[in-house]
Amino acid sequence: MVALSEHPEQKQRLLDDPSLINTAVEEILRWATPVMHFRRQAPRRPRSATRRSAKTRRSSSWHISANRDETGFDDPYTFDVGRSPNEHVAFGAAAPTSAWAPTWPAWR
Numbered sequence: 001m002v003a004l005s006e007h008p009e010q011k012q013r014l015l016d017d018p019s020l021i022n023t024a025v026e027e028i029l030r031w032a033t034p035v036m037h038f039r040r041q042a043p044r045r046p047r048s049a050t051r052r053s054a055k056t057r058r059s060s061s062w063h064i065s066a067n068r069d070e071t072g073f074d075d076p077y078t079f080d081v082g083r084s085p086n087e088h089v090a091f092g093a094a095a096p097t098s099a100w101a102p103t104w105p106a107w108r
């Protein structure tokens with residue numbers, strides 16, 4: 001509601017074309033990213049730990065940052081109720097996201 005209120009032209013676009021509801025919902029999730037970040041702690045030290053990374057088993061995943069990533073979204077700071085594709089990570093990700101990719105396989 002806040003996103004639509006702050007972008008009256010996008011609100012009007014949605015009112016004029018209700019078939020945009022699905023992309024609008026996804027865009028609102030990307031734009032708001034209610035769960036901004038998540039921290040994970042590995043059950044044990046990664047096998048591939050280097051001397052430097054061995055000091056920690058913890059890692060943070062910043063969904064709010066990923067959802068504004070210009071390599072993943074065209075014009076990420078534009079609220080667009082028709083955005084497609086929209087591979088946002090507002091719900092996290094079942095597969096490792098780019099932020100996790102370097103260390104995740106070593107934790108399995």
Ligand code: HEM
Pocket residue numbers: 033034035038090091092093094
């Ligand atoms: C806009 C709405 C919501 C957002 C953005 C959201 C976001 C998230 C995120 C980012 C995670 C972490 C996923 C991960 O482990 O990487 C999560 C986990 C979870 N969410 Fe939500 N969530 C939403 C709504 C809900 C609702 C309505 C419920 C329950 C009625 C719910 C139940 C859960 C549960 C049980 C988990 C833990 C799953 C697990 O660790 O196996 N979520 N959610």
